[in-house]
Amino acid sequence: MTRSDVSDVIVIGAGMVGAMTAYHCAAAGLRVTVLERDAVAGGTTSACEGNILVSDKEPGPELDLALLSIRRWQELADELGADSLEYQAKGGVVVAMSDDTGAGLTAFTASQRAAGIDAQDVSSAQLREREPNLSPDARSGAYYPQDAQVQPMLATARLLRAVRDLGGTVRTGTEVTGFVERGVATSAGIVHAEHVVNAAGTWAGQVSELAGAPVPVLPRKGFILVTEPLPRTIRHKVYTAEYVANVASSDAGLETSVVVEGTKAGTVLIGASRERVGFDRSMSLPVVRKLAAQAIEVFPFLADVALLRSYLGFRPYCPDHLPVLGPDPRVPGLVHACGHEGAGIGLAAGTGHLIAQVLTGKEPDLDLTPFRPHRFEEAPA
Amino acid sequence: MRFTFDGKAIPAEPGQSIGAALIAAGHRSWRRTRIDAAPRGIFCGIGICHDCLVTVDGAANRRACLVEAAEDMRVTTQEGAGRAELEC
Numbered sequence: 001m002t003r004s005d006v007s008d009v010i011v012i013g014a015g016m017v018g019a020m021t022a023y024h025c026a027a028a029g030l031r032v033t034v035l036e037r038d039a040v041a042g043g044t045t046s047a048c049e050g051n052i053l054v055s056d057k058e059p060g061p062e063l064d065l066a067l068l069s070i071r072r073w074q075e076l077a078d079e080l081g082a083d084s085l086e087y088q089a090k091g092g093v094v095v096a097m098s099d100d101t102g103a104g105l106t107a108f109t110a111s112q113r114a115a116g117i118d119a120q121d122v123s124s125a126q127l128r129e130r131e132p133n134l135s136p137d138a139r140s141g142a143y144y145p146q147d148a149q150v151q152p153m154l155a156t157a158r159l160l161r162a163v164r165d166l167g168g169t170v171r172t173g174t175e176v177t178g179f180v181e182r183g184v185a186t187s188a189g190i191v192h193a194e195h196v197v198n199a200a201g202t203w204a205g206q207v208s209e210l211a212g213a214p215v216p217v218l219p220r221k222g223f224i225l226v227t228e229p230l231p232r233t234i235r236h237k238v239y240t241a242e243y244v245a246n247v248a249s250s251d252a253g254l255e256t257s258v259v260v261e262g263t264k265a266g267t268v269l270i271g272a273s274r275e276r277v278g279f280d281r282s283m284s285l286p287v288v289r290k291l292a293a294q295a296i297e298v299f300p301f302l303a304d305v306a307l308l309r310s311y312l313g314f315r316p317y318c319p320d321h322l323p324v325l326g327p328d329p330r331v332p333g334l335v336h337a338c339g340h341e342g343a344g345i346g347l348a349a350g351t352g353h354l355i356a357q358v359l360t361g362k363e364p365d366l367d368l369t370p371f372r373p374h375r376f377e378e379a380p381a
Numbered sequence: 382m383r384f385t386f387d388g389k390a391i392p393a394e395p396g397q398s399i400g401a402a403l404i405a406a407g408h409r410s411w412r413r414t415r416i417d418a419a420p421r422g423i424f425c426g427i428g429i430c431h432d433c434l435v436t437v438d439g440a441a442n443r444r445a446c447l448v449e450a451a452e453d454m455r456v457t458t459q460e461g462a463g464r465a466e467l468e469c
């Protein structure tokens with residue numbers, strides 16, 4: 001057995017959550033092996049927008065994780081270099097297109113302020129100062145200085161480079177096919193470790209079945225549109241207040257609520273639709289059309305801007321919309337870090353930090369009880 | 382048939398792309414990149430790479446390799462993203 005076949009921690013999945021978990025574990029002195037059946041950032045990490053948001057969170061355990069994560073992202077930008085992650089602390093702007101929505105938003109920001117979010121109500125004039133290209137129909141809004149953005153693929157690759165620099169191993173093209181005593185069987189042999197972290201994203205449910213400790217992680221399909229490169233036309237992450245309602249929704253049908261943001265490369269990203277249709281990769285022109293129309297409502301200048309392409313991804317969601325974090329009491333050594341739905345890039349930083357604390361025997365900074373893996377099997381209280 | 386490129390008359394055959402006509406007239410580049418202002422012209426020549434972008438009759442980001450030349454078309458060198466008017 002070579003040294004690389006024995007680690008302290010195996011992380012299954014080289015997406016953002018896996019990379020963050022591996023990085024924090026390696027930085028804490030653990031020997032880490034990352035196993036990825038496809039390529040680095042080959043799943044949802046390369047099919048999302050790189051959102052680091054507190055603005056769309058209601059008070060509760062997910063918000064606590066988001067606030068921890070935002071702090072960790074800021075520290076990581078200092079540790080690893082903001083440019084190497086394309087980390088941009090650009091802030092978020094939420095827009096209400098009607099007075100009714102505006103009233104709902106004001107009540108929402110009040111609850112968020114009470115929970116520790118910097119949420120500032122802004123008038124329609126102040127909105128246009130922040131976003132000069134915004135539609136004159138925007139009635140009111142909220143400004144969230146804590147919201148940020150990264151280039152998720154670049155940031156994942158950067159984190160995994162740091163894992164290697166810290167002595168860790170990253171094996172792509174290596175699929176986990178089963179669990180063995182203190183380790184996993186893979187397409188390239190047995191790999192041993194004290195702990196196995198399930199960070200397989202939208203496919204974490206399948207991995208949990210292999211381990212004999214199922215967690216209900218399901219796919220939610222989302223389209224994102226990409227425009228031609230532009231100069232800076234949109235300064236913040238901008239979305240409509242309806243987005244918040246949709247994020248928290250359990251409706252199976254199609255929902256679209258637009259999120260618009262510029263990128264360092266110049267393209268503008270327009271997201272995001274939400275559909276529960278399984279792993280269906282088919283293109284849908286009506287969905288793309290609806291997203292484009294909603295984006296034009298918020299930023300009328302987009303009507304004359306060309307789309308280069310669209311892409312889709314599968315967000316990993318659990319029935320209660322909370323991630324699954326921490327040791328699984330059903331299988332000693334198994335730890336989950338999955339089910340982050342559409343917030344995985346943002347929540348990954350806190351997730352990696354907490355999992356590393358657990359695996360090094362420390363008291364985690366956040367109570368993991370609301371995220372416990374076996375909660376779905378418990379009888380309702 | 383003739384169109385203009387940065388004010389200069391360029392001859393073109395019917396069915397010829399702007400890019401082909403520019404190359405035939407001895408021009409190798411007609412765009413400057415967004416970050417380094419480096420010159421660009423035809424790279425793939427088949428509409429995939431978006432390197433040959435040009436401004437046609439005021440509309441930016443047209444692919445010179447795909448757009449057919451037409452009489453009196455006004456083609457200009459594209460600076461950066463070609464949409465400077467939108468910047469804020």
